[in-house]
Amino acid sequence: MKTYGTTPDFAPAKTRATLAATDVRSADAVTKINRVCGATTARSTRISTFNSAL
Amino acid sequence: MTGPLVPFREFVLKVHSRCDLACDHCYVYEHADQSWLTRPKVISDEAISWTARRLAEHATTHALPSVTVILHGGEPLLAGPARLRRVCEELGSALNGIAELDLRIHTNGVQLSPRYLDLFDEFHVRVGISLDGDRAANDRHRRFADGRSSHPMVLRAVELLREERYRHLDLGLLCTVDIHNDPVAVHDALAELEPPLVDFLLPHATWDEPPPRPDGSPTAYAAWLLTVFDRWTERGRPMPVRMFSSVLSSLSGGPSLTESLGLAPTDLVVIETDGTLEQVDSLKSAYEGAAATGFDVFSNTFDEVAAHPGVRARQLGLAGVSETCRRCPVVRSCGGGLYTHRYRSDGASGGGFDNPSVYCADLAALIRGIEERTVAATESPAVRSPAALLAAHQDLTRTLLAVVHDTLGGRGGALWDDAWRLAAAVEADTAGADALDAVLAHPYTRTWLVDALTDLDAGRGLAEPAAERLAATVAAAAVRARLDLPVPVAYRDGGLHLPTLGTVVLGGPGERGAAVVHPADGGFLVRETEAAPGTGRRIAPDEPEGPHWLPVRVLRQAPAPALLLDDLDPLRDCFDAPAVDRLAAEDAEAWAHRIAGAWALLADAVPDQAAEAARTLTTLTPLSTGAAAPGRHGPGALGSGPVTGAMEPALGLLSGFRRAKLRALGEVTDLYALDGTWEHRTPWGNEHVTFSRLLAETYERAGLGLYDPRFLTGVPEALDMIENAAEVTVDGKQLIAAVRKEISGTRSAAGRNRGRSLSPSGDGAIVLVSDRKVTFE
Ligand code: SF4
Numbered sequence: 001m002k003t004y005g006t007t008p009d010f011a012p013a014k015t016r017a018t019l020a021a022t023d024v025r026s027a028d029a030v031t032k033i034n035r036v037c038g039a040t041t042a043r044s045t046r047i048s049t050f051n052s053a054l
Numbered sequence: 055m056t057g058p059l060v061p062f063r064e065f066v067l068k069v070h071s072r073c074d075l076a077c078d079h080c081y082v083y084e085h086a087d088q089s090w091l092t093r094p095k096v097i098s099d100e101a102i103s104w105t106a107r108r109l110a111e112h113a114t115t116h117a118l119p120s121v122t123v124i125l126h127g128g129e130p131l132l133a134g135p136a137r138l139r140r141v142c143e144e145l146g147s148a149l150n151g152i153a154e155l156d157l158r159i160h161t162n163g164v165q166l167s168p169r170y171l172d173l174f175d176e177f178h179v180r181v182g183i184s185l186d187g188d189r190a191a192n193d194r195h196r197r198f199a200d201g202r203s204s205h206p207m208v209l210r211a212v213e214l215l216r217e218e219r220y221r222h223l224d225l226g227l228l229c230t231v232d233i234h235n236d237p238v239a240v241h242d243a244l245a246e247l248e249p250p251l252v253d254f255l256l257p258h259a260t261w262d263e264p265p266p267r268p269d270g271s272p273t274a275y276a277a278w279l280l281t282v283f284d285r286w287t288e289r290g291r292p293m294p295v296r297m298f299s300s301v302l303s304s305l306s307g308g309p310s311l312t313e314s315l316g317l318a319p320t321d322l323v324v325i326e327t328d329g330t331l332e333q334v335d336s337l338k339s340a341y342e343g344a345a346a347t348g349f350d351v352f353s354n355t356f357d358e359v360a361a362h363p364g365v366r367a368r369q370l371g372l373a374g375v376s377e378t379c380r381r382c383p384v385v386r387s388c389g390g391g392l393y394t395h396r397y398r399s400d401g402a403s404g405g406g407f408d409n410p411s412v413y414c415a416d417l418a419a420l421i422r423g424i425e426e427r428t429v430a431a432t433e434s435p436a437v438r439s440p441a442a443l444l445a446a447h448q449d450l451t452r453t454l455l456a457v458v459h460d461t462l463g464g465r466g467g468a469l470w471d472d473a474w475r476l477a478a479a480v481e482a483d484t485a486g487a488d489a490l491d492a493v494l495a496h497p498y499t500r501t502w503l504v505d506a507l508t509d510l511d512a513g514r515g516l517a518e519p520a521a522e523r524l525a526a527t528v529a530a531a532a533v534r535a536r537l538d539l540p541v542p543v544a545y546r547d548g549g550l551h552l553p554t555l556g557t558v559v560l561g562g563p564g565e566r567g568a569a570v571v572h573p574a575d576g577g578f579l580v581r582e583t584e585a586a587p588g589t590g591r592r593i594a595p596d597e598p599e600g601p602h603w604l605p606v607r608v609l610r611q612a613p614a615p616a617l618l619l620d621d622l623d624p625l626r627d628c629f630d631a632p633a634v635d636r637l638a639a640e641d642a643e644a645w646a647h648r649i650a651g652a653w654a655l656l657a658d659a660v661p662d663q664a665a666e667a668a669r670t671l672t673t674l675t676p677l678s679t680g681a682a683a684p685g686r687h688g689p690g691a692l693g694s695g696p697v698t699g700a701m702e703p704a705l706g707l708l709s710g711f712r713r714a715k716l717r718a719l720g721e722v723t724d725l726y727a728l729d730g731t732w733e734h735r736t737p738w739g740n741e742h743v744t745f746s747r748l749l750a751e752t753y754e755r756a757g758l759g760l761y762d763p764r765f766l767t768g769v770p771e772a773l774d775m776i777e778n779a780a781e782v783t784v785d786g787k788q789l790i791a792a793v794r795k796e797i798s799g800t801r802s803a804a805g806r807n808r809g810r811s812l813s814p815s816g817d818g819a820i821v822l823v824s825d826r827k828v829t830f831e
Pocket of ligand 1: 378379380382383384385388389390391410411413414415417418
């Protein structure tokens with residue numbers, strides 16, 4: 001019995017960042033993580049919601 | 055009113071109550087509440103000091119990382135540089151060391167000069183300016199009391215703010231809509247100034263004083279805004295527009311970004327020049343005293359205001375909007391509109407805010423219009439393409455690993471640090487990068503990383519086995535890629551598990567130690583750190599099972615795809631039912647047999663589903679009980695209890711695969727939002743369920759219906775319900791469209807599967823999951 005040999009089928013990730021260069025702080029990264037990990041310490045910056053100002 | 059108190063994070067500080075313009079659309083001066091007439095013009099020293107004190111107290115009580123203070127008016131620049139300096143100094147020193155202070159000012163721009171901007175630079179006060187568009191548009195309302203245009207002065211202010219030295223303070227432009235203006239000219243005039251952000255405000259109106267509709271159209275404001283949206287799109291979205299961003303965010307399942315839209319709780323409070331505390335002051339256009347709370351900074355805390363019923367009413371999300379809005383399909387994006395716009399004095403319940411917005415038809419048309427225009431571009435490719443789904447998961451796993459490393463901040467220990475460095479070396483090699491991808495794609499990698507990050511976030515630190523897993527992962531990748539790279543690892547309980555490969559037995563139960571894995575001759579050598587050179591265990595690439603090596607078996611029995619039968623990974627116990635220990639060889643053979651039998655049925659009955667499953671399923675884990683089901687892991691795994699025959703495992707596999715797919719989708723995109731806020735009645739069970747459960751049951755039934763059309767009973771009705779529910783996002787709708795397509799040919803194909811008799815109810819019914827039985831009615 002061959003010990004290993006299954007490799008999942010990926011869409012080619014052409015310009016993938018290395019692990020060290022992976023984005024870990026952006027709002028996008030936080031959104032991704034929050035879908036699988038309840039609440040993380042990472043926080044994206046809030047924008048003001050007051051209607052009569054920016 | 056129940057629920058925890060929502061702390062304020064945004065404070066509107068009125069520093070001057072008058073204005074140098076006399077805009078006829080301004081809510082402060084032209085609307086019902088004229089309380090400004092009796093207020094001091096300028097904020098007093100005492101009010102400043104008490105505001106600073108209360109802010110610090112509030113930030114401390116609620117451990118707020120930052121608070122936003124917006125200096126507002128009237129026209130705040132009328133307070134003069136000395137007063138504004140005092141405000142900045144007092145707020146800054148009160149919050150120093152407690153919370154970050156985000157200071158902003160919103161001005162009409164008339165007086166904005168370097169004198170002010172230098173002050174704002176010193177205290178990092180960012181500046182927003184009101185501008186209604188081109189000159190004709192701006193002059194329609196923004197005039198001095200004597201009728202003079204303010205436009206040239208405002209443009210000068212905008213230009214000044216755009217200068218290199220002040221640009222970092224620029225917040226952008228706020229434009230009040232007037233549908234008499236040319237929307238394209240307004241857009242272009244704003245875009246030309248290259249603002250970092252723009253927002254459009256609907257003119258203040260209530261049911262008592264509805265907005266002007268010159269041509270009588272109930273959606274004239276939506277039409278105007280959508281013309282701007284189209285121009286904005288055509289021009290390549292030259293700047294973010296808060297109103298559009300908010301709708302796009304909520305359509306995709308995210309939060310709304312402004313108090314005028316969506317269901318996010320309002321967390322802002324207004325401090326008047328005399329220190330009284332009010333609710334958002336646009337309420338003033340409703341009726342005299344509408345914004346009053348009866349509190350002030352001298353004698354009340356912000357917590358007291360936060361508990362005020364009027365404030366609470368605007369933090370209730372769905373419970374805080376009218377009955378009509380609660381049942382409205384766009385309520386997540388709309389939220390009933392700006393609170394003020396809901397007011398009517400003669401409502402059914404005697405007047406108040408319990409109504410849809412006076413802009414209701416406009417808001418619905420605007421949201422639908424934006425959705426129609428953007429749906430193709432905002433959809434996640436993962437919903438339709440299995441390859442894109444896997445790519446998104448690979449990206450998620452890598453992001454998780456990088457976040458764990460970042461969160462550790464160098465406190466992961468020597469083994470972790472070495473492994474992280476070696477991972478970079480593995481990645482630098484093409485075959486190594488592929489091998490690392492393959493090991494990271496192993497479903498239990500996800501279990502490890504999610505648990506590790508959860509522990510770190512809870513302040514529990516990194517568990518030793520979690521640190522060791524990175525070393526084992528890198529070692530497995532090095533072995534798979536045949537790299538000449540020794541990888542330090544640690545073993546525990548006598549075993550070193552290399553994910554996707556197998557377990558090397560290095561000692562008895564309970565024994566632990568350090569070792570090095572060195573890839574060699576296609577296999578690898580493991581040497582304990584303490585052992586003499588030249589010793590160690592050599593594992594050949596096709597090493598059979600023996601006292602020192604337990605390989606992860608690969609099931610290879612056509613027509614089933616090659617699948618890892620993972621009964622070794624220490625992290626595999628992540629299913630509802632417990633995972634069983636290592637199977638005996640003959641049991642593994644029996645598994646291979648059963649899976650092949652089930653797969654033959656699937657490939658015949660549901661070829662598309664079987665083909666997709668073959669591409670995405672990588673791992674099976676034997677459980678003590680239960681039908682095939684996914685657990686807490688990355689995509690590609692199913693766990694299953696012992697099963698007999700082929701029919702049951704075929705349906706079980708299909709059901710497990712459907713649930714795994716839906717789960718995998720939900721982990722990389724938002725199919726719905728605010729789950730649990732509404733109740734839905736399932737067409738089959740007549741039961742009240744949450745949206746997520748309705749979606750899960752529908753998706754599973756539709757999949758099983760491809761195998762046996764009797765499962766499709768009620769599915770078309772459920773798809774309609776889902777599509778019209780408030781929770782569903784653009785990606786949720788995309789999924790529903792895909793399901794409709796899947797099942798569209800099924801009725802005609804029904805005859806094909808009739809021979810595969812399943813008893814329509816009772817004993818033969820497939821138990822798909824312990825808490826959600828899908829059976830025939
Ligand atoms: S569109 Fe109308 S009914 Fe729907 S949430 Fe908005 S105001 Fe309410």
